[in-house]
């Protein structure tokens with residue numbers, strides 16, 4: 001066994017996963033390690049992946065990057081929520097916002113809403129952000145100040161925590177949309193300026209030693225590359241982990257059947273059309289269409305199951321949905337590998353990004369998985385003895401995050417009120433992951449809380465489950481019986497406070513477009 005600390009990291013792949021990993025590792029360890037990133041000049045990146053979780057701001061903070069610096073360079077905008085359009089029935093919408101659920105006398109406000117809500121909209125009654133979304137507002141004023149400075153101060157106090165340590169302590173009010181290719185370019189410069197060695201070449205072979213550990217990789221034009229730790233960021237190909245080390249892939253397709261997507265990047269005049277401060281997921285006959293507003297274009301795509309729809313029909317539907325602006329735009333057809341690797345870290349190879357695993361992008365979890373994996377890789381970085389316990393702990397943390405998100409996504413389909421096509425009818429009879437059936441029964445009588453959702457960290461707080469349960473509509477939910485015997489006055493005071501705060505903010509905040517136009521003037 002080597003007595004040397006592993007300090008030579010080789011990353012294969014230059015998509016979002018590769019460059020996020022390179023920049024974070026360099027910032028975390030500086031000159032204590034060498035980082036080499038090899039990416040193929042011929043094999044492209046996936047070319048999608050534009051919406052995030054709010055936690056991503058910890059990544060930018062860690063790199064000391066300010067919004068004014070990186071956002072204009074990546075045509076980035078704010079995301080206050082996911083708007084689910086037509087999931088309950090055509091014409092209906094609801095939001096899953098970035099906002100902590102208020103509690104009144106020990107019960108979440110949604111519970112009081114079920115008992116005696118002011119309107120039939122749980123989202124706009126219980127969350128300020130849902131009202132800002134309907135009104136297209138920015139979460140910051142033109143001078144850059146945030147709607148509630150408490151968030152910014154809270155974030156400072158808690159800086160230095162990993163995402164999993166953060167959960168439940170604060171809820172930052174927005175995430176980002178950005179152009180994935182521009183972010184990769186931005187991080188390429190960030191990383192190479194700080195000493196990351198960048199090689200454009202194709203990995204043609206992966207040579208293992210007698211123990212089955214990676215000894216070196218063989219590139220087409222640069223010969224052999226040696227390293228201590230190899231990071232597989234080769235996307236769905238899984239060149240190192242799945243192919244060379246033969247780690248099996250566990251498919252989630254029995255519970256999440258969408259396996260295909262077609263995407264378009266559509267330039268639009270945002271000054272004329274405005275910028276919605278949310279990602280939209282619009283239910284379709286055999287899946288759903290995402291709409292992600294960036295500064296200067298939208299990213300859009302139809303996620304579907306090929307058992308129910310052909311790629312040609314999917315593209316036709318998407319083009320009709322977008323309208324004439326998409327006429328000249330080339331479509332990107334993608335086959336998705338849904339599930340996770342049995343282990344994401346084997347021997348001296350760790351896979352991050354699509355090479356590790358992926359679920360359909362309904363809640364924008366791909367970049368969150370990457371960010372979480374990088375934080376955990378740093379936390380579990382090996383010493384000279386390469387303790388297997390560290391890899392074991394890393395692997396269970398990654399598996400839990402992905403299995404938990406799978407459950408959360410399955411709830412969207414089990415809960416959807418739509419039953420007007422075979423695709424939507426089948427969502428109700430499909431198998432659910434172990435444990436979820438029992439939890440679904442529980443949520444019919446008790447709203448999701450920290451005691452009754454998927455028990456391991458997976459990025460989603462219990463209020464997220466409440467939003468999907470109450471918004472999608474097919475699973476009956478009811479108020480806690482004791483609320484029927486309680487005075488609802490305090491809850492109504494809270495509903496009124498949300499209404500008043502929303503009205504005031506809508507009157508005083510700029511539109512999202514105005515905010516970003518002015519940010520560009522400032523930076």
Ligand SMILES: Cc1cc2nc3c(=O)[nH]c(=O)nc-3n(C[C@H](O)[C@H](O)[C@H](O)COP(=O)(O)OP(=O)(O)OC[C@H]3O[C@@H](n4cnc5c(N)ncnc54)[C@H](O)[C@@H]3O)c2cc1C
Pocket residue numbers: 012013014015016017018038039040041042043044045046047048049050051052180201202203204233234235236237239261263301334336352353354355361364365366367368370
């Ligand atoms: C339809 C769809 C929509 C998505 N939407 C979102 C979203 O809104 N939000 C979100 O968070 N995530 C989203 N994702 C996930 C997101 O796109 C990915 O998590 C992210 O882009 C990371 O991809 P990657 O870097 O792992 O792989 P890729 O982008 O595929 O990059 C792979 C890299 O490996 C290189 N490579 C491959 N083989 C070799 C080789 N032999 N030698 C050298 N280099 C090689 C390629 O050149 C490339 O640089 C979406 C994914 C899909 C499929």
Ligand SMILES: N[C@H](Cc1c[nH]c2cc(Cl)ccc12)C(=O)O
Pocket residue numbers: 053054055056080081082096097098099171172363459460461464
């Ligand atoms: N880790 C949380 C997860 C989270 C909380 N609220 C939302 C809303 C949406 Cl649309 C996605 C994720 C979350 C975070 O990143 O804020």
